[in-house]
Amino acid sequence: MNSVKSISTPFKEVALICKxxxxxxxxxxxxxxxxxxxxxxxxxxxxxxxxxxxxxxTQKAIDxxxxxxxxxxxxxxxxxDEVGEKFAKGALFVPQMLRSAKAMQECMELxxxxxxxxxxxxxxxxxxxxxxxxLHDIGKNLVAMMLEGAGFAxxxxxxxxxxxxxxxxxxxxxxxxxAMSALLSxxxxxxxxxxxxxxxxxxxxxxxxMIGGAPVTSKYAEDIKADVYAPDAGSAVIEAKKLIGTS
Amino acid sequence: MLIVxxxxxxxxxxxxxxxxxxxxxxxxxxxxNQAEAGAHFIDxxxxxxxxxxxxxxxxxxxTVQEAVNLPLCLDTPNPKALSEAIKCHRGVPMINSISLExxxxxxxxxxxxxxxxKIVALCMAQTAMPVTVEGRVxxxxxxxEKLIAEGVAMENIFIDPLVQPVSIDTHAGxxxxxxxKTFMTDFPGxxxxxxxxxxxxxxxxxxxINGTFLSLCIFQGLSAAILDPTDTSLTAALLSAEMLxxxxxxxxxxxxxxxxxxxxx
Numbered sequence: 001m002n003s004v005k006s007i008s009t010p011f012k013e014v015a016l017i018c019k020x021x022x023x024x025x026x027x028x029x030x031x032x033x034x035x036x037x038x039x040x041x042x043x044x045x046x047x048x049x050x051x052x053x054x055x056x057x058t059q060k061a062i063d064x065x066x067x068x069x070x071x072x073x074x075x076x077x078x079x080x081d082e083v084g085e086k087f088a089k090g091a092l093f094v095p096q097m098l099r100s101a102k103a104m105q106e107c108m109e110l111x112x113x114x115x116x117x118x119x120x121x122x123x124x125x126x127x128x129x130x131x132x133x134x135l136h137d138i139g140k141n142l143v144a145m146m147l148e149g150a151g152f153a154x155x156x157x158x159x160x161x162x163x164x165x166x167x168x169x170x171x172x173x174x175x176x177x178x179a180m181s182a183l184l185s186x187x188x189x190x191x192x193x194x195x196x197x198x199x200x201x202x203x204x205x206x207x208x209x210m211i212g213g214a215p216v217t218s219k220y221a222e223d224i225k226a227d228v229y230a231p232d233a234g235s236a237v238i239e240a241k242k243l244i245g246t247s
Numbered sequence: 248m249l250i251v252x253x254x255x256x257x258x259x260x261x262x263x264x265x266x267x268x269x270x271x272x273x274x275x276x277x278x279x280n281q282a283e284a285g286a287h288f289i290d291x292x293x294x295x296x297x298x299x300x301x302x303x304x305x306x307x308x309x310t311v312q313e314a315v316n317l318p319l320c321l322d323t324p325n326p327k328a329l330s331e332a333i334k335c336h337r338g339v340p341m342i343n344s345i346s347l348e349x350x351x352x353x354x355x356x357x358x359x360x361x362x363x364x365k366i367v368a369l370c371m372a373q374t375a376m377p378v379t380v381e382g383r384v385x386x387x388x389x390x391x392e393k394l395i396a397e398g399v400a401m402e403n404i405f406i407d408p409l410v411q412p413v414s415i416d417t418h419a420g421x422x423x424x425x426x427x428k429t430f431m432t433d434f435p436g437x438x439x440x441x442x443x444x445x446x447x448x449x450x451x452x453x454x455x456i457n458g459t460f461l462s463l464c465i466f467q468g469l470s471a472a473i474l475d476p477t478d479t480s481l482t483a484a485l486l487s488a489e490m491l492x493x494x495x496x497x498x499x500x501x502x503x504x505x506x507x508x509x510x511x512x
Contacts, residue, residue: 094414094449133350135376138415160374185294186324215258215295 035066039075042107046079049099051106058107068114073151076104080149081237087146088234094142097233101145122153124176124244127169127207129157131190136183139213142233143179150237152177163190163197170203176244179236180226182213191216192224208243212236248489249288249471251320251341252281253442255307256292263295266303274307275314282315284476284509288341289315291332292322301328308335320367320473326354333358341365343473344407347373347390360397367405367440368394370426376409378416380425383408387426391434401436405471410441413456414449420460424467431468438470443481458484465489483510 038061045054061071083100086092126147130140137159148154155173157165161180170178178198182188191211198204209226221229227243230236254277257263265273278289289311293303300323308319320341321332333340344367345355359366368390370383377383387406394404408426411419423446427439446460447453458480461472465488474481482504490501504510 093451094412095417098415133348135348135371135374137376138412142415184324185297185300188297217295 034064035070038064038066039071042071042075043079043082046076046100046103046107047082049096049103051099051103054103055106055110058110062110062114068111069119071111072119076107077149077151080104080146084146084150084234084237086234088232088238097142097146101149104149123151123246124240125153125155125173126177126179126240127155127157127166127173127175128179128181129161129166130159130181130183131187131194132162133160133190134182134184134187135159136181136213139183139233140181143181143212143230143236146233146237147240150241152240163194166194167197167201167203170198170207171201175207177208177210177240179210179212181211182216185215188213188215188220191226195224195226210236210239210243248465248469248485249440250286250476251288251290251440251471251473252284252286252476253290253473254281254475254477255290255311256322257295257303258292266293266296266307269306271310271313274310278311278314281476282317284482286317286476288320289317290320290322290343290473293328294323294325300325301331304328304332305335308332312337324351326358329355330358333362333364339363339365341367341405343367344369345390346371347386347393349373352393356397360399363403365403365405366394366399367407369407370409378422380422380429383422383426384429387430388434391437401434402438405438405440406430407440407442410443410445412448413446420446420463424463427464427467427469439468440471440473441469442473454478454480457481461485462488466492479509486510
């Protein structure tokens, strides 16, 4: 026990009590610190959209044996939550949000091989698409990307999705939320048609319906009995969490 | 450069309220302001009303043409609204818009060919929005061919390259500039038109981006723009760009606008 003689009293006592070496005692303490540092740095990198930095931190987390579930939830998803909130407030602009989402996606690729069964339980399942006869996908893609970043599992049906296609897929995957986008006033009625088709298929009560797109308003959402209107991708995340009761 | 004043669109809250309240004075004033600021066409759009669109669009046509002696840009993809609005319209309207999407093309063509009009033709393929220059040129060229075959004159066609946000894809601005140049070079007589504000979606200081983009489009030969003519930063970009390209003899329009206080500096 010569090695602990020079250390100040409290530590010496601890060391003696544990009958362990200094190095062994200090390891859990340093490891906790390292975990916090890695996760915090990762969050900062995602927030800034620093792709290389975020990937490096994720690799470090893997190398240091951190739990991938914690890297995902406390790092990536927590950071993307902040990004979404800032965007909804107008404190972040679209390219910055895209960069953060891209950084997250690259980190996810690194993490994927290490996930165990049960690590990847999504917040909820979202079925999303641009409605029938509408080919606009920019807004819909932003929403899908941000929901994915927030930990939702996304099934994206693309553009020009008919009411029947929404219903068929909804019956198959049983989503928590059906999200529809329309950018044309002429295609907005397709949202109503889809809601009616969900009703006819008797699954309207098992899903929440979220709608959005430039000409869409909260009044229109009320009119067609959608559950919620989301004006942008950041709001879509906030509303989606409210809909499934996790916020 | 042909200016289409974009302000009378029911996606703007105050316009929507004025239409619902049938406020002729308010709509008339917005039309007059745009005419005085140099608009050649006044765009009218009642699309947010969906069910009542045909009725409201007709009301807008009559109301605006009572206030100003200008032709209108009938802004609707809805054949029913268009066919009703066109009956109320005096003069040669601009129709905004047609595309290769089959249902839309088939429904719009009989209305378009029934009288003289200018047509905005979107560079949109049947089932997708082309991203590349080639894809858009191909879609636009196919549409020109179809319109010519239906008897539409080349000079009445206004190709819209579809402006997408540069915040999503940093090449989005350049693609449009390239498409404009291609049509102005390869299809003599055809016109090009675009809306500007989409380019700056998702970014701060949008007026700066819109004005700069307008200047670049003008350089490529853009023949018409859908914009807010009362926005002095756009007027400034437009007048200075045209002057710098040698289209303003003795810099008269530029100096005149400055003296009237119309340049945002």
